[in-house]
Amino acid sequence: MTSFANKGLSALDHGEARVARAPASEFVGYGKAPFDGAPPLLPNGRQSAYLPRSKRGEPGVKSYSIGVIGIGKITQDQHLPVIAKDPRFRLAGLVSQRGLQQPDVPTFRTPAELYAALPDLDAVAICTPPSVRHAIAREALDAGKHVLLEKPPAPTMAEMNDLTSYAAARGKVIFATWHSQYNAAVDEAKKRLAGKKIRSLHIEWKEDVRRWHPGQEWIWDAGNFGVFDPGINALSIFTKIMPAPAFVKSADLVYPANRDTPIAASLVLTSLACENAASRLTAEFDWRQEGDQSWNINVATGDGVALRLTHGGSKLLVDGALTVEAPMAEYEGIYRHFAELLDAGRGAMDAAPFQLVADAFLVGRRTTTEAFVW
Ligand code: NAP
DSSP states (O other), X not given: OOOBOOTTOOOGGGSOOOOOOXXXXXXXXXXXXXXXXXXXXXXXXXXXXXXXXXXXXXXXXXXXXXXXXXXXXXXXXXXXXXHHHOTTEEEEEEEOTTOOOBTTBOEESSHHXXXXXXXXXXXXXXXXXXXXXXXXXXXXXXXXXXXXXXXXXXXXXXXXXXXXXXXXXXXXXXXXXXXXXXXXXHHHHHHHXXXXXXXXXXXXXXXXXXXXXXXXXXXXXXXSOTTHHHHHHHHHHHHHHOSSOEEEEEEEEXXXXXXXXXXXXEEEEEETTBSSTTOEEEEEEESBOOSSBEEEEEEEETTSOEEEEEGGGTEXXXXXXEEEEOOOOHHHHHHHHHHHHHHHTOOBOOOHHHHHHHHHHHHEEEEEESOOOO
């Protein structure tokens, strides 16, 4: 299986990590001047990428005010720049425990402060670690806000289901995002597999945790998924392209001796679309891969076609020939879809990728490996 160097590509989980830091003294709450001549406070000189711009929407097309909760790596890499250029959204406020800011947008320490200060806010995007999302999402729904959830949507299926029904009962839109699904190559693979039998499928999602998640201690806490944090991206592609439901048959989960989430996992899956009993569906997730990194899915159909999705789902090869290679625009697709859902007053809580991870933990055999230290 070909692997590739990281440079210049890949699944959105894999932009170089930039851990935001701002001392508490730099916090400026709503109602105080956000700037006093000091430089913008979001870190690493990336502010200009998401300075609010004047955005002209189409006449007659509604735009939505949105707050973002949790100003970590993915918020800085994707949510803020994408919101800044999307005419359907206006960034109205940030919630940051550390008080991170950007020009002309108020920062609050808690969601409650955001809702009190901006009662007309339409929606929030919750970009915290998954283990704390349920309470934050319920609080948002209680405040009458529509909700966008980063992946994975919650730490447990029950919490995800609760959010789905709680949002419906309150007439609010809730949207569980799976960013890897928003790729033209993934759409094309789905189209080509429709109605097909699957002879074999292999997911290879191997990367270096020290490179992509430096210092993110939360990924090792129970409820935050470990290697399934990136692995669920592969499974979200898998559940999208499979022509029929799939199930986890067995799982081997490898835990560092000093951690509560796995560093590697091997799954055996099956599907109603399998060609026959000999069809083999497997997945390998590993956070210990140094050097070239691998985010690939290979599929062979019953009628002899070979599909290969590479680069986190952004490239598709069919029988060895490059068929789709589109620039990555996953979060642009997420916010486009969120606007459509808001226009329609419809929620979208696709539980399929999450169900497979939950089932892997249910049927998984646990083994222990050497302790992990950064
Ligand atoms: P991160 O850099 O650690 O950022 C998470 C942020 O959430 C923190 O910086 C903090 O921001 C806030 N936070 C942390 N603990 C919190 C708590 N207990 N309560 C409330 N807020 C808390 O993590 P990340 O990489 O952005 O990942 C966040 C989520 O996005 C994960 O579910 C991940 O799977 C998903 N995601 C990540 C990537 C990626 O490339 N990293 C890509 C796609 C999806 P403040 O100090 O500002 O409050």
